[in-house]
Amino acid sequence: MLIADNIARVRANIAAAAKEAGRDPGDILLVGASKMNGAEACREAIAAGIDALGENRVQEMTAKLAENAYEGAPLHFIGHLQRNKVRQVVGRVSLIQSVGSLELLEEIEKAAARLELTQDVLLEVNIGEEAAKSGFAPRDLFAGAEAALERSHIRVLGLMTIPPADAEREENLGYFQKVRTLFVDINEKLFHNELQYLSMGMSGDYEDAVRLGATMVRVGSAIFGSRHYT
Numbered sequence: 001m002l003i004a005d006n007i008a009r010v011r012a013n014i015a016a017a018a019k020e021a022g023r024d025p026g027d028i029l030l031v032g033a034s035k036m037n038g039a040e041a042c043r044e045a046i047a048a049g050i051d052a053l054g055e056n057r058v059q060e061m062t063a064k065l066a067e068n069a070y071e072g073a074p075l076h077f078i079g080h081l082q083r084n085k086v087r088q089v090v091g092r093v094s095l096i097q098s099v100g101s102l103e104l105l106e107e108i109e110k111a112a113a114r115l116e117l118t119q120d121v122l123l124e125v126n127i128g129e130e131a132a133k134s135g136f137a138p139r140d141l142f143a144g145a146e147a148a149l150e151r152s153h154i155r156v157l158g159l160m161t162i163p164p165a166d167a168e169r170e171e172n173l174g175y176f177q178k179v180r181t182l183f184v185d186i187n188e189k190l191f192h193n194e195l196q197y198l199s200m201g202m203s204g205d206y207e208d209a210v211r212l213g214a215t216m217v218r219v220g221s222a223i224f225g226s227r228h229y230t
Ligand SMILES: *Cc1c(COP(=O)(O)O)cnc(C)c1O
Pocket: 033, 035, 056, 078, 079, 162, 202, 203, 204, 218, 219, 220, 221, 222
């Protein structure tokens, strides 16, 4: 299957889900999760009109940046970010979607201040409160957002979440609903309703996420094909 055909199919599914929910499909950004796919695949996705590409490994992203893989589309960092790799990401991506701790906020602030720029971020919510996953627990999200608001070189544009991988559909819908509620609440109380992005939904559940209010979905295998881990 051609990447362009896959993108067209995903877009059509997003549009159908949006209409079911009475939403404008144009309000939903499609981010291609391009991990384990080479520069050529990234270029194909950009030529086919993907809204942004997202990478989740710093080393892979750095190598592909050197090949100009992302020219013509915004680049997002969507994976777990280690503090010692922050300087390789800040200023190189338009959005870091995966900011899930006060320590990471602090490190991003330092790196952005050094470069005299403002780094756009999403706060990641660990909605399933999984021990092995990064992200703010729901109860810590307000404190995280308040800390981010105090950082002059960080701008929060919204929330991101990855529900537990083993959740059944009904349970998954519940997680999306909870994050949506947190988004509306925090947006009103701390951000004057100016947050734009609610990033949730991947290949297996992006239509459900769109029905439940996602404004950004991160789709990998449904666009690029299945990944082969070695
Ligand atoms: C890989 C990845 C995705 C996309 O996963 P698919 O199931 O292949 O669509 C989305 N978000 C993050 C953070 C990822 O690492």
